[in-house]
Amino acid sequence: MAITEYSQAEKVEIERNRYHDNTELIDGVRYTTKENADTLTNSDFLELMLEEMKQQDPTSPMDSSALMDSQLKMSTIQSNQDMADAMTSLRASYASSALSTASNMIGRSIKTGETDDAGEDKIYQVVTVDNKDGELFVQAQEFTGVYDGLKDTVADENVKYDANGLIYDTDGNPTEYRVSLDADNRFKYNEDGSIMLLDSDNKVITDAAIKDKYTYGGYSLLYSEEAVEIPLSSITTVS
Numbered sequence: 001m002a003i004t005e006y007s008q009a010e011k012v013e014i015e016r017n018r019y020h021d022n023t024e025l026i027d028g029v030r031y032t033t034k035e036n037a038d039t040l041t042n043s044d045f046l047e048l049m050l051e052e053m054k055q056q057d058p059t060s061p062m063d064s065s066a067l068m069d070s071q072l073k074m075s076t077i078q079s080n081q082d083m084a085d086a087m088t089s090l091r092a093s094y095a096s097s098a099l100s101t102a103s104n105m106i107g108r109s110i111k112t113g114e115t116d117d118a119g120e121d122k123i124y125q126v127v128t129v130d131n132k133d134g135e136l137f138v139q140a141q142e143f144t145g146v147y148d149g150l151k152d153t154v155a156d157e158n159v160k161y162d163a164n165g166l167i168y169d170t171d172g173n174p175t176e177y178r179v180s181l182d183a184d185n186r187f188k189y190n191e192d193g194s195i196m197l198l199d200s201d202n203k204v205i206t207d208a209a210i211k212d213k214y215t216y217g218g219y220s221l222l223y224s225e226e227a228v229e230i231p232l233s234s235i236t237t238v239s
Contacts (some may be wrong), residue, residue, distance in 0.1 A: 102129045102136050102232055109139060112230060112238035127227050136232035141223035148187045150179060150195070151217030158217040165198070167214065176200045177210065187216065 094203040121194045124140035132188070152159045162168075163185070165178040174202045180188040180196040188196040195214055197205040205211060 004202050102138070105129065105138065105235075105238055109143070109239045110138070110235050113236045121162045124228070124230065125221075125223050129232075130229075138232060138235070139227040140230055141225070141227050143221060143223055145185060145222045147185075147220045147222050149217030149219060150187075151215050152213060153215055154213055158219075159214075167197075177205065177214070178202075179214070180204075 106129060108126055110124050110126055111121050112124070116122055123143040124138075124142065126138045126140045128139045130137045130139065149158045150161055150167065151157070152170060157170060159170055160168045160172070161179050165181045167175045167177045167179060171173055176199065178198040180198055182188055190196050190211075194211045195216060197210060197214060199205055
């Protein structure tokens, strides 16, 4: 039986095949097929150490402690990297979950503990919720007051009035009547419960037909046009 003689390079290649099942020999060059060839793994360190031991001079053995120390350091670095990746993934998952929960506040009223010039709590309505580098913020419009609706019972629809109380008809034309407003721009009422209306001479109207024509038509909340950014952590009340 013929005995095949191998060169030193071929022997190294054979030994390498014994410990690597994720390589492929192409045109005399061995390539890594399953792992990044630019990254040394723990298996690479062990293989190098074994190969070093096999190729060393028996009369002058090489010190493998340095290689082993490097392997241990790499193992620690890899563990730390795995932990960092896990923390990053956990933080992203938490931020996504928190954002989903915070989105339930859209359209709701919130308070931050701030007060206005009158000492009243500022109230905001949430418009959007944003995640900025893992920190949550809401965009919210500040509540500015209440607008009382005025209904024209003859036309059976609400009509507009301006800041001075001047009433407009359903076609948008000014009438000769005004609604009396208090300091908060809310309706004033007569003793009989009807809305207090004024004529062009600023006198209270007593004509029943006119008083019956204009009645209360509900209300709407007013908010600032510009939204402000508020950290989620600053919100004290949600309603």
